[in-house]
Amino acid sequence: MIPCIAQEADGNRLLTQMDSGGRNVQPWKIAVIIVSVIIGLALIIGLVTYFLCHYQDRYYSATFLITNVPYDVRYEKQTTEEFRYLSQEIENMMSRVFRGSFLSRKYVRSHVVTLSFVLRQENCILLPCTLKLNKENGDNLLNNFCGIRDEAFSFSGVERITDGQRAQDGEWPWQASIQLDGTHYCGASVISNTWLVTAAHCFKAGRDPRRWTASFGILLRPPKQKKYVRRIIIHEKYNGLVPDHEYDIAVVELASPIEFTSDVHSVCLPEASYVFRDNISCFVTGWGALRNDGPSVNQLRQAEVRIISTAVCNRPQVYAGAITPGMLCAGYLEGQVDACQGDSGGPLVNANSRGIWYLVGIVSWGDECGKPDKPGVYTRVTFYRDWIASKTGV
Numbered sequence: 001m002i003p004c005i006a007q008e009a010d011g012n013r014l015l016t017q018m019d020s021g022g023r024n025v026q027p028w029k030i031a032v033i034i035v036s037v038i039i040g041l042a043l044i045i046g047l048v049t050y051f052l053c054h055y056q057d058r059y060y061s062a063t064f065l066i067t068n069v070p071y072d073v074r075y076e077k078q079t080t081e082e083f084r085y086l087s088q089e090i091e092n093m094m095s096r097v098f099r100g101s102f103l104s105r106k107y108v109r110s111h112v113v114t115l116s117f118v119l120r121q122e123n124c125i126l127l128p129c130t131l132k133l134n135k136e137n138g139d140n141l142l143n144n145f146c147g148i149r150d151e152a153f154s155f156s157g158v159e160r161i162t163d164g165q166r167a168q169d170g171e172w173p174w175q176a177s178i179q180l181d182g183t184h185y186c187g188a189s190v191i192s193n194t195w196l197v198t199a200a201h202c203f204k205a206g207r208d209p210r211r212w213t214a215s216f217g218i219l220l221r222p223p224k225q226k227k228y229v230r231r232i233i234i235h236e237k238y239n240g241l242v243p244d245h246e247y248d249i250a251v252v253e254l255a256s257p258i259e260f261t262s263d264v265h266s267v268c269l270p271e272a273s274y275v276f277r278d279n280i281s282c283f284v285t286g287w288g289a290l291r292n293d294g295p296s297v298n299q300l301r302q303a304e305v306r307i308i309s310t311a312v313c314n315r316p317q318v319y320a321g322a323i324t325p326g327m328l329c330a331g332y333l334e335g336q337v338d339a340c341q342g343d344s345g346g347p348l349v350n351a352n353s354r355g356i357w358y359l360v361g362i363v364s365w366g367d368e369c370g371k372p373d374k375p376g377v378y379t380r381v382t383f384y385r386d387w388i389a390s391k392t393g394v
Contacts, residue, residue, distance in 0.1 A: 059138025063129040064090075065118065075115040078146070079268050079358075087112035088354050113145055143260040146191075147268035147356040149173055167218050167300040172285045174267035174347060174357075175300060177215045177223070178252065180205055184220050184296050187286045187346025189359055190266045193257040195392040198345030199362050199379060200238040200250040207232055214254060216264040218300040220287055224263050228255040233391050235384070246324060248364045248379050250345075251391050267349060268358045269394060272385035276360050278309040282330055282350045284363065284376070286343030292369045296342040303337050305330040305348070307360070308375055318373050326383040328361055331375030339376045340369035348378050 074082040094110035101107075133141065142148055150170050167175075176188040176196050186202035196214060206212075209229040217224025231253040238247040258264060270276075285302045289295060313329035314321045323329060330348055331338050339346070348361035361378025368374065381388075388394065 059133040059135065059141070061113075061131045061133055061138075061141065071117050073117075076117075077271075078114070079271055079274075081271070081274070083115060084352060084354060084356075086115060091354065111142065111145070111148070113141065139262060140260070143262060143265045146266040147174075147351075147358060148265075149357065150262065165302055167285060167302050169218055170263045171218070172283075172300065172302065172347070172349075173261075173263055173265045174349075174359075175216075175218075175285050177220055177287060178202065178229075178345065179213045179215060181211055182213065184287055184342065186342070186344045187288075187363060188214065188252060189347040189362070190216070190258065190264070191251075191269055191359070191388070192266055192392065192394045193260060194254050195394055196252040196254070197359070197362065197381075197388060198250055198252060199364055200234045200248045201240060201245075201364070202345045203232060203234060203250060204240055207234070212252075214252065216258065218263075220296070220298050224261070225258060227258065229253070230255040235387065245322075245365045245377070246326060249362060249384050249387070251388060253392075267347060268356055269385060269388065270358045270360070270382050272382050274358075274382055276307060276328075276350060276382075279306050280350060281306055282348050282360055284330070284339050284343065284346065284348045286339060286346040286363065288340040288343030288346075289369070290340075292340065294341070303339070305337055305376070306332065308333070313375065313377075318375075319367075319377070323377065326380050327364065328378050328380045329375045330361065330378055331370075333373055333375065335370045335372040335374070338366065338370040339363045 069086065072082055074080040075086060077083060078087075090112050091110050095107075098104060098107040098110070149172070174190040176190055177184050178186050178188050178196070178198060185205070186198055188196040188198035191197050209232050212229040212232065213226060214229060215223035215226045229252055232250060233253070234250040235247040238249070260266070276282075282305055283302055284305055285300055287296045287298070287300060290297060308329040308331065310323050310325075310328070312333075313319050313323045318333070319329070343363045346363045347359055348363065349357045350360050351357050359381050361381060364377050364379045366374060366376045
């Protein structure tokens with residue numbers, strides 16, 4: 001995105017009428033009045049120009065023909081490691097070019113939207129095709145790309161959700177609330193404009209889609225958007241028996257598409273083969289309780305946690321072998337930082353090197369909230385990636 005200077009101002013003619021029947025006005029006073037008005041108008045125009053130049057983004061869409069990289073079909077899928085690597089290289093190159101140019105102070109960032117094989121490049125034989133977009137079209141282009149959020153957001157700290165930071169508008173735009181008879185029941189993640197992914201155990205209270213709705217935005221009341229549910233698909237092998245937490249995953253089809261905005265859009269799903277390393281930083285979000293068995297909150301909260309290896313989580317003093325390949329642990333063995341009741345079904349996410357956010361896990365179960373040696377347990381999304389695709393096409 002490149003903020004550019006685009007400014008138009010309509011001049012207003014100043015009509016001065018003298019009343020011949022009144023006192024004569026000395027010429028120097030007229031000159032002072034005219035100069036004062038001109039200065040005032042100049043200040044107003046200058047202020048308008050300043051705010052337009054500094055607060056209105058301009059977007060440019062460019063198509064490049066890359067001739068020195070062998071084509072790979074995996075480049076066409078934005079969640080593959082091949083797409084991530086080549087996109088990173090292109091974005092770094094673009095940043096170096098702009099940072100070294102006279103536009104360095106106005107350049108924000110470049111983002112690769114798609115990579116595809118081109119048989120014929122019409123009108124773009126020697127030079128890149130560049131198209132100037134207005135802010136609305138630029139925003140729409142980015143909002144329809146998964147896993148993007150405003151780079152201005154930052155969070156450092158490890159408070160548990162019960163005591164931690166409140167989220168800001170657009171900070172976690174893929175977060176959804178699924179509600180039973182109008183009351184928040186679980187979290188969910190937006191994976192397309194018609195599909196959510198959540199935990200299967202959220203539907204123990206009922207599977208009739210007519211009783212369920214989904215809302216979006218950081219507030220439960222009032223939400224940014226609200227949608228009816230058309231269909232609920234629970235994993236065929238989920239049985240809901242305690243302590244059996246296997247196959248704790250479900251997808252929800254909405255009755256009408258979500259309108260993607262900077263505040264509401266999708267998170268990226270990792271490929272089934274992707275490995276999230278132990279001890280990497282992730283974020284869990286939700287409207288869950290501030291204490292064990294407490295009520296939900298109205299404003300979305302967030303907490304930073306770290307992935308704990310399955311070997312550690314299966315130690316006798318932790319979960320004693322209960323963690324299976326379809327699960328992962330995240331949090332801290334000393335406790336404190338955790339999800340809680342009402343956060344179930346919500347997202348555990350991690351940003352890759354390009355700043356694109358991926359869904360790592362789904363809040364599933366745990367021994368109360370924030371207890372030592374009892375970190376949160378999440379449904380491992382990569383383990384169920386093919387199942388999600390088979391049900392949703394995403």
